[in-house]
Amino acid sequence: MKKEMRKKYILEYAKKYFSSRGYYETHIEDIISDAKIGKGTFYRYFKNKEELFISLLVEFLNEWEDFVFKDLLSIPPANYREFMHTLVFKSLTFFRTYEDLCNIYLRIAPGLSTIFGPYINSFEDKMLGHFKNVIEDGRAKGYMRDNLDLEFCSNVIAGAFLRIDYYYFVLRYKNDTSLNVHVLADRLIDVLIGGLGSAEWRSMTSQLENSPADPQR
Amino acid sequence: MKKEMRKKYILEYAKKYFSSRGYYETHIEDIISDAKIGKGTFYRYFKNKEELFISLLVEFLNEWEDFVFKDLLSIPPANYREFMHTLVFKSLTFFRTYEDLCNIYLRIAPGLSTIFGPYINSFEDKMLGHFKNVIEDGRAKGYMRDNLDLEFCSNVIAGAFLRIDYYYFVLRYKNDTSLNVHVLADRLIDVLIGGLGSAEWRSMTSQLENSPADPQR
Amino acid sequence: MKKEMRKKYILEYAKKYFSSRGYYETHIEDIISDAKIGKGTFYRYFKNKEELFISLLVEFLNEWEDFVFKDLLSIPPANYREFMHTLVFKSLTFFRTYEDLCNIYLRIAPGLSTIFGPYINSFEDKMLGHFKNVIEDGRAKGYMRDNLDLEFCSNVIAGAFLRIDYYYFVLRYKNDTSLNVHVLADRLIDVLIGGLGSAEWRSMTSQLENSPADPQR
Amino acid sequence: MKKEMRKKYILEYAKKYFSSRGYYETHIEDIISDAKIGKGTFYRYFKNKEELFISLLVEFLNEWEDFVFKDLLSIPPANYREFMHTLVFKSLTFFRTYEDLCNIYLRIAPGLSTIFGPYINSFEDKMLGHFKNVIEDGRAKGYMRDNLDLEFCSNVIAGAFLRIDYYYFVLRYKNDTSLNVHVLADRLIDVLIGGLGSAEWRSMTSQLENSPADPQR
DNA sequence: TATGAATGAGCTTTCATTCAT
DNA sequence: AATGAATGAAAGCTCATTCAT
Numbered sequence A, B, C, D: 001m002k003k004e005m006r007k008k009y010i011l012e013y014a015k016k017y018f019s020s021r022g023y024y025e026t027h028i029e030d031i032i033s034d035a036k037i038g039k040g041t042f043y044r045y046f047k048n049k050e051e052l053f054i055s056l057l058v059e060f061l062n063e064w065e066d067f068v069f070k071d072l073l074s075i076p077p078a079n080y081r082e083f084m085h086t087l088v089f090k091s092l093t094f095f096r097t098y099e100d101l102c103n104i105y106l107r108i109a110p111g112l113s114t115i116f117g118p119y120i121n122s123f124e125d126k127m128l129g130h131f132k133n134v135i136e137d138g139r140a141k142g143y144m145r146d147n148l149d150l151e152f153c154s155n156v157i158a159g160a161f162l163r164i165d166y167y168y169f170v171l172r173y174k175n176d177t178s179l180n181v182h183v184l185a186d187r188l189i190d191v192l193i194g195g196l197g198s199a200e201w202r203s204m205t206s207q208l209e210n211s212p213a214d215p216q217r
Numbered sequence E: 001t002a003t004g005a006a007t008g009a010g011c012t013t014t015c016a017t018t019c020a021t
Numbered sequence F: 001a002a003t004g005a006a007t008g009a010a011a012g013c014t015c016a017t018t019c020a021t
Helices: A002-021 A028-035 A039-045 A049-074 A080-097 A099-140 A150-171 A181-196 A199-204 B002-021 B028-035 B039-045 B049-074 B080-097 B099-140 B150-171 B181-196 B199-204 C002-021 C028-035 C039-045 C049-074 C080-097 C099-140 C150-171 C181-196 C199-204 D002-021 D028-035 D039-045 D049-074 D080-097 D099-140 D150-171 D181-196 D199-204
Strands: none
Touching (some): A002 A028, A002 A039, A002 A049, A002 A099, A028 A039, A049 A080, A049 A099, A080 A099, A080 A150, A099 B099, A150 B150, A181 B150, A181 B181, B002 B028, B028 B039, B049 B099, B080 B181, B099 B150, B150 B181, C002 C028, C002 C049, C028 C039, C049 C080, C049 C099, C080 C150, C099 D099, C150 C181, C150 D150, C150 D181, C181 C199, C181 D150, D002 D028, D002 D099, D049 D080, D049 D099, D080 D099, D080 D150, D080 D181, D150 D181, D181 D199
């Protein structure tokens, strides 16, 4: 259907501009001129600039859940370690793959809270919810320390994730093409196990401690 | 000196608006009408809106280094644990005390990278530099695992810190007045020791694991 | 084409205002309110006030060369006297016909040299160039004294022209509707022949001296 | 008297700025900062910017009459030729000596007619009046053709004068330091005699025609 | 008397949105 | 359905002038 294609087109260019320039420095003019459509046409697809931006926030949300959790939850990994690895790896890959969308969500949108606050909160809640489930699940299986505050820990995980994303994929990525997502994933798991894992699990993986930080996969 | 007072006044209101509304949704008109000064007066103190915003970024930078590191570096704590606790506690207290300034720096400014990028980067570099020093110092003294990548770990610390700040002081603070910074600090240290600490140090503090997560201080 | 019409419309009102009020005392507001268009519409047609003004300077330049020299050079008059008369008559008629444009060029623009200098200079050069050609041509044909400095004389001609224009069409015209351009042209030629003409040519026209200064045409 | 000195100072700097930048591009700030006085002080000496500008127009008028006509009228030259030469020479010297003042009067003020019109007109009238007198006097003594319109001729003289001034002293002067005012004066007289002088006078000076245009003085 | 901080009317310009074609 | 010309509210900023010190 041609109409849908056109909308996708608009979203594509909007993404590019919002990500690189921010909300207010992106003008409808920029987008429609790249998308080669008229100004009036744009307003047939989106009520206004806000709605366009919100579409991208929603897209981010959907893509994220899809990419990171869809398979992970429907086809559960063999064991918790595998689960953790998949989660971490998929998350980092997502950040790298959907660079613009993540940029918009993580860097651009938070500064616009008055209008877009609800959408940010929605992602926050979902993300933390998923992390809480992961921790609870891990706890039930004895992999996670049970003396830790659930909300606090899910925030630590979120912080680590988002920061790694921001640093390696937003700020530095362009300068360091040697970056290997697997390496980052392993490092992150290593630290998370140390920080949140039970003594039992830690000991199971303690050989890591004296081996190179970036083990072969 | 009265002149300085007036400038402070403007900065105070600007802080409030930028923090709550963002850069573009804050209008000079808002600030001067709250500060009860004329439009021309504002422009006696600041060349333009950009310079006003930069003033706040610089203020953040200075206050942050002052608040968190000045005493910490000139009057070194008795031991490494004490040092870590002071660092974590001061950082969290800073976020709570300079709420608006932090908001501007962490939420508002990153979405405006074109113009303000250099200031953001400057903070990034300083913050990571400090964390790297902390890790290296801890490593030299045997408290920190030495198989971890320095840059990576400093980012994990930064992420955890900033996230905790964002979650507890920006998003949720208003709803949860019972929040105790000491409690958060202890939880954070606990996790950091687990994630980054050496086996030796972890065992020294392992009793924590089976005690309540929020120990009395 | 309607678009061109609209632009002409704006230029028409701009001309009126710039001519009567000067550059800084003419406000975009004045023009658009007379032209009954929106503020944004104005800026669709002109980048800014400066560009609008420059458009008028360019219009003056083009119209002037067209009006005074186009036919004069492509259809050369039968003899030098005829040529001189046509030149003088056309020039004075131009000043009278394009009153506002001339006003802008001769009275308004010179006081704004910083920005518009190049356009003024361009006209200066062209005008003097044409006058120089006229003098050289006249010299070659024996009508002009050959002991006179070319640059100096072209400036005398320019001065006389521009002054007559300024005085009769800008300052006094409104009070003296009886003004006849032919009369002025004849007077001017008379003086120019006397001042710049060769003895030979002067004697040819010496009968003028004892006849009424304003001969019937 | 110190007060008068101060006023002179202000006028001096105002002259410099108005002449080089025009009325609207000259700011009170510029002047007082150069004159090293406070803003309030300025307004003790001049009611407002307009009055300051008018002061300069008046100064021009006074200086001009003084410089060019005072001696000329009170100590009449021996003969008419001498008189003409003195008039032309003094006028050109005046333009060169009072460069800024002339610039203001001839280039800046005319574009501001709404406000300053009366002052411009006043100079116009005086200048033309003087030239008319010169012509009438010359006519009475048989030096001037009597078939010429007085008003027209005085304007031709004015035009030639002002143009020569504008061209040689405003536009080109800086590039041509070899300019000799005597040379210009002689050339101008030569042309004026030719254009306006009686046959009798012309023949008296006809030897000039075949001699170099710039005779030794 | 001299100052310069304070003022605000008023300017140019932008850009999301509308609507006639 | 698609267009892009037209719109005008609203922004940032300037600078002549005032007035408390």
